[in-house]
Amino acid sequence: MYYLELERHAWKDALTGLYNRRYLTKQFEDHPGQTGAVFFLDLDGFKQVNDVFGHETGDIVLQEVAQRLRQFVREQDDAMAVRLGGDEFILHFGHADSRERWERLAKRIVTSLSEWETDYRVSTSIGIVIYDTEFRPELKVLLQQADVALYAAKSSVKNTYQFYEQANK
Template sequence: MNQPFEDLKMYQNFDELADDVLDFAKEILPDQMLYLSAIEAGQQRMLKIANDKADIPMVEGMQIELNQSLCKLIDFETRQPVVLEDIPNAEQLGDWRKGLEEAHVRSYLGIPIVLTSGETFGTLCAINNRVSLYEQKNVQLLQRIVRLFLYYLELERHAWKDALTGLHNRRYLTKQFEEHPGQTGAVFFLDLDGFKQVNDVYGHETGDIVLQEVAQRLRQFVREQDDAIAVRLGGDEFILHFGHADSREGWERLAEQIVTALSEWKTDYRVSTSIGIVMYDGEYRPELQALLQQADAALYAAKSLGKNTYQFYELAKK
């Protein structure tokens, strides 16, 4: 499961607002095929489409490699739109023009949707089976619509994400756990070793940098796992939740990788992590609060062993 795409289900009234965005766009470009897309990890998903054209092979829910999409031309750092009014004669597209002509795509306008954090959400695009003229005033109006859409995205993000690290928060973890009652998996409860000393010696600004770097490393781990999310509970406490089955040996290997990754710092300060692990299955799965308490108990045991290690909570079966 691609977790960022799955996150869209958490957004309140997303479908209605996405429809409104495209309705406004249709008022500006009534003859164009319009779509909203989400982008993550090199994948693009078509969320909503308006003014479908039978000869252009694109449907809602379609997911493609970004490098096969015209949206790959967008520079999401500068947040500038891409305008291609005459694709058959756009020499910069090279051999790609032939494939686009076969798909009956002869013009394209792509507007990036980028959060204030710099994270890419996706695009608002217009394509047509005819050469088109995109007037500057219309492009600017569409950019204003995107800005209004961004205000909504930011509000939703604050509801489910930790403001400092960008990881999910406890509210999100609780909802995800409740919505998958038959799941098998594991909870890793992480607490940083030596973090208090970083704050005391180098200041809280440096402490925030450490937390953001830890979050980035944890984010990389969950990207490599099925049904995994990273959560910041608060302070220097993090949760990794894995919603899939694995052997104890498999969880041990993963825990060792995490311990190693979070103990390597090319800085004057040194931090590491201790981890408490609890496994569960569909036959015996306590409430999330109970699992967190059990993982916390295992974390305490890991700290007692000298830190920079992990321990399992031995779950008693009924």
């Protein structure tokens, strides 16, 4: 029992219960040769929630976001949700799919994370990078690419998504 508790602390984020960066790195190293996609999410308006409503409310928002991301993970094969820290999350999908299907999923996630029955307004921006077995860079590179796409999404209108290829055109 003690070992399982230690393992949970090593691989999971304490606040949200999602996997942490360490777990994502290990899974990526343990499963080379996959195809898939990385969705890098950053919450829009989260700083204002903490500033106006307090950090306790901010924690509640992060837990609710985690719960919503878990629903998307359950719908997919070989998927995981990760909290990198603060208001940054990763959805990793270890399977191939068409760009159109990734777009539909991204739209659903953006919609899900922008609908709140509260006084605060939070939404999300997403940077997406797709990779395959032919060109599968290291996780660090994929996260950097997804971050570039995320920055492009946040720079445009926020509450949207951007693919890495589009971010560089």
